Amino acid sequence: MYKITLEVICLDSVYKVMVVDDQNIARSFFEMHVKASKRYELVYSIGNTESAVKYCDENQVDLVLMDILTSRGSEGLDAARRIKERHPGIKIIMVTSMPEASWIARSKEIGAESFWYKEYGEEPLLEIMDRTMAGESVYPEDYPVIKLGNATREDFTDRELEVLREMTIGLTNSEIAEKLCISSNSVHSHVAHLLAKTGYTSRTRLAVDARVLGLVINPRGNASDS
């Protein structure tokens, strides 16, 4: 299920871990795992990504468990990017409970060492942490299978997913066209394809279900923010 890229390192230290998740229950879950392990020391646990980045600037951190979806969207990705730019030696495991289609690719682009699905991950979190600190890069090989009507993620093109993502914040076809720099006719066509593939007859219902299932998540909360 998880694809492994091996490096060489084998370390025998206690690693300093920072947990970043704005949901208290999730953060508590991560804290339990870190505190229960001989190999890790919890040095900071926070819900705010700005504080997390600042903490890395001022303190030693070896590993970050970074939740992607925060109060203002996918801020976890931006925070991870900044940490990797400023402190390339810090290892990062991106974590999420959402199967949003683009996050694995974006995490790799940022240089996050590993990725773990909270809900779908078959491997224990501590195992992912151990393998990451041993120099492995651990990413899921497969996306969680999310059924949207008659279709799954694999049935959609990247552009269709982009259009669907904008639909979930209530944008009209012309607004989507402007944002994605394509024609309104193209948007109309993509929406028609989405409806045909899924079997939905209502674009609103399609957008609602896509968001509820977490197949696509707009990085911004409201249309007014874009």
Next chain:
Amino acid sequence: TKYYVEHPDRMDEEALLDILKRTNSFLLKEAESEDSSEIDVLENAVRSAEEIGVKSLIEGEVPADESVRAVIARGIAECASNTAKHAGGDKLFTRIRTAGETYEIVFENNGNPPEKEVVETGGLKSYKYMIHQFGGSMEISYKPEFKLIVTLPLSKDK
């Protein structure tokens, strides 16, 4: 929005769009929180269990070692969830005793016993990994009732 998915005939699309925008904003909005690294994980786990309707009762002397408490906390979180979801119970008993150089922790609940052997997947698999990494062992019995038995070494050097 979930209501609309289940009862599409009862909702107006315009109203739903408005709900979707507000729901999206609500879901993404969370109060900022302070550093919680010093909060006791065991107390947190007991509180979280109560929030899902499972009263967690601990018998025996609770170890002071933070890492041992964390392993116990993880067991409470896992077993409370299973008590609520699978057993239909509302009480989780955690019995702690020392036996020589080890702690023995037994988790039981007041719900219905499993109908078949419990397979270690997901959360139980993850918990087992944690225990093994700690140097302990885990055993599950399901007849005549569910019992999770965890053995941990007394000392944990960091």
